[in-house]
Amino acid sequence: MPRLPRPILLLTVLGLCLRLALLLCAGEMELERDEAHYLSSALRWNHFGFYSDQFRFMWPPGYAFLLSLLLDAFGARALFIARLLGVLASASIGLTSMLFARRIFSERAAWVAGLLWCLHLPLAEYTTSLLTETLFIAVFLPTLYLLFDAATRLANSSDSNPSSEPAPSLSGRLLLAGLLFGLSLYLRDVALFLAPILALALAAAARGRPLLARCAPASLFLLATAATVLPWTLRNYEVYGRLVPIGSTLGENVYRGLNARYSNSDLMDLEAIRSAHGLTPLSAVQRPWTNALATDREDHWARAIRPYNTIDRLGANVELGKQFALARPSWFLRSRLQTLADFFAPVSYFVRHAAVGRYNGPLGEPLLVGLLVPWATATTLLIIFCGILGLCTGLIGRPQWWIVGGTIAYFTATALLISHSRFRLPIEPLLIVLAAGLLTGSWRRATRGRRALALAASMVLMFFWWLNAPLSYSIIAMAMEHTP
Amino acid sequence: MSNDNSETTWRPHALVSLVLLAELCLWWANHRTSDELRAAAAAGPARERVEATFILANRDDCAPELFDRNGLVALLRDPQDPLLSEFARSTNLCKFEFSKPQLRDLVRISGKFGDPLWWRAWFIQLRKVGGIPVGAGTYLQRREFEWYLEAMAGHELPADAVRTHVAQELALIRESAKPKRPKNKVAKPGAGASPQEK
Structure with missing residues (x-):
């Protein structure tokens, strides 16, 4: 294995140190909604000996299982150890981001990507929480890199007919990629339907070969993924009598995303605090466009409480949401545009947590919050803006477009259901890579057509930011004024 | 895959x-029919009874006839092991009767705030995942988590602190159970309950 350049290793260590400092400064925070659910599921797993039903969701078991192991081993300290594991796992995110940047752009781009990864507070902040995001990306991103590497080799060997890659090496990479991808699904099932897209990317990269040889790498990746996911799929079949790979969260997300109220998970808990402090309700500061998305209360549909079978019940919720959306095509289009705007809004969990006063360690001190909230907002703006421009100008060739562009498109599409800045997280490392490419010269190298595309994309992004400006400003102002 | 000669x-x-096939065979070897599960749920060690009941309560149509009020109360008061009554308070079974027998039973055995077994019952009843329809209260807090670990270790809990905490939680539950007065609600002709509420 080739040795990694020293700057890349140094930047990884710097990123780890900053995240460790963030973890120590955040303090022992009270549990948030999903954190409480994960912990509750883990405690039940330990107590009863199996993964209990969750009624509203069917979350993948990975994180609850990890927590249950840590609780067994460390007791109450397990919560800190789990967050510490997140810090350590984030090294994989930083390292892979830099390797991506080096492979797609240049050595200099890798250093810039490393710096951005170190300093992008909203991404780092997740290591202080008991959420699955950091671990998921730490497993998912290396999968993407392995597939990208395999696709590039396939494309190169297709272009210059004889293969330079010995078969065992490529097979090993694809098997490892399938295994890691399957493991990432145990943490978050959202990436499940990305598997066929990634397989298509491999098939597209092997263009020019006979059909069977073209399908071989893609099918090996899919088989390895299936072998990783099958045990839990069969467990689901044993328990529920239904074939569900890994988990199912669509029903609950449809309830929240395709319903009469405008639902934005970044605004949770903020209204109560604003009301207590005599601040204007967020619903009153929204643009008329956003406000008009809340339809009549009479239209609101409640979650199904029958049938008893959780998978069937979640399916019933999906059906109710589908009926709701089909009956309101214009509302559906407008609300999805709003969700897209929310997806690219310059808010983050760090800003939201500062706004609700979650940090009870030094990180919650007004001086530090006053410095870090603008910093977090600025890096978010920079990474989204430069990342989108870099996406339009920097990617060349099928493997880059299919794997990097396809992944960004996929996660953007899945986030269309419900507004939540947390759903943007899996693409943030890729946006960092593309931003680094832009900052090191991808604009100069781009053709005129690509630049025009980038300008058009930046105009759309500006529109989204304008649409969300009152809400984003209110949240950022709350965090800055340290309202709680 | 391609080798050097393509x-x-x-x-x-x-x-x-072959790995996939082995996984399938392993599942098939361990698969239990509903009849086998019913037999395992009726008698045997508490842990195995709980596991069999868990699958019966979730598989296919979830065998609701097994979990009527009488069945739930019987499990809640089963003297074999506290694990059985604790499982009867979990989401798996509360979905059938919407946790009313379980909540009544919790009130019946209340007054033992320092008792670790009582705290375990309270915790499993009210800090479950699934929301109000399955009898969950508010979100799990750190202090409750620490008390739970203490209770699991069999230690007595600070009764006064637990009493105050539980009183606050019950007040919250009572508040959320009160019917909400609709604000500026204008009745619309033809507007009815959504299908799942009927």
């Missing part, structure tokens, strides 16, 4: 297919 070898595919 030939495709399917050996890795065959190997992974």
Whole structure:
């Protein structure tokens, strides 16, 4: 294995140190909604000996299982150890981001990507929480890199007919990629339907070969993924009598995303605090466009409480949401545009947590919050803006477009259901890579057509930011004024 | 995969297919029919009874006839092991009767705030995942988590602190159970309950 350049290793260590400092400064925070659910599921797993039903969701078991192991081993300290594991796992995110940047752009781009990864507070902040995001990306991103590497080799060997890659090496990479991808699904099932897209990317990269040889790498990746996911799929079949790979969260997300109220998970808990402090309700500061998305209360549909079978019940919720959306095509289009705007809004969990006063360690001190909230907002703006421009100008060739562009498109599409800045997280490392490419010269190298595309994309992004400006400003102002 | 001569070898595919087959065989060997589960749920060690009941309560149509009020109360008061009554308070069974027998039972055995077994019952009843329809209260807090670990270790809990905490929680539950007065609600002709509420 080739040795990694020293700057890349140094930047990884710097990123780890900053995240460790963030973890120590955040303090022992009270549990948030999903954190409480994960912990509750883990405690039940330990107590009863199996993964209990969750009624509203069917979350993948990975994180609850990890927590249950840590609780067994460390007791109450397990919560800190789990967050510490997140810090350590984030090294994989930083390292892979830099390797991506080096492979797609240049050595200099890798250093810039490393710096951005170190300093992008909203991404780092997740290591202080008991959420699955950091671990998921730490497993998912290396999968993407392995597939990208395999696709590039396939494309190169297709272009210059004889293969330079010995078969065992490529097979090993694809098997490892399938295994890691399957493991990432145990943490978050959202990436499940990305598997066929990634397989298509491999098939597209092997263009020019006979059909069977073209399908071989893609099918090996899919088989390895299936072998990783099958045990839990069969467990689901044993328990529920239904074939569900890994988990199912669509029903609950449809309830929240395709319903009469405008639902934005970044605004949770903020209204109560604003009301207590005599601040204007967020619903009153929204643009008329956003406000008009809340339809009549009479239209609101409640979650199904029958049938008893959780998978069937979640399916019933999906059906109710589908009926709701089909009956309101214009509302559906407008609300999805709003969700897209929310997806690219310059808010983050760090800003939201500062706004609700979650940090009870030094990180919650007004001086530090006053410095870090603008910093977090600025890096978010920079990474989204430069990342989108870099996406339009920097990617060349099928493997880059299919794997990097396809992944960004996929996660953007899945986030269309419900507004939540947390759903943007899996693409943030890729946006960092593309931003680094832009900052090191991808604009100069781009053709005129690509630049025009980038300008058009930046105009759309500006529109989204304008649409969300009152809400984003209110949240950022709350965090800055340290309202709680 | 392609080797140096651009030939495709399917050996890795065959190997992974064998792994898939082995996983299927393993599942098939451990699969239990509903009748076997019913037998295991009726008698045997508490842990195995709980596991069998868990699958019966979730598989296919969830065997609701087994979990009527009488069945739930019987499990709640089963003297064999506290694990059985604790499982009866979990989401798996509360979905059938919407947790009313379980909540009544919790009130029946209240007054033992320092008792670790009582705290375990309270915790499993009210700090479950699934929301109000399955009798969950508000979100799990750190202090409650620490008390739970203490209770699991069999230690007595600070009764006064637990009493105050539980009183606050019950007040919250009572508040959320009160019917909400609709604000500026204008009745619309033809507007009815959504299908799932009927």
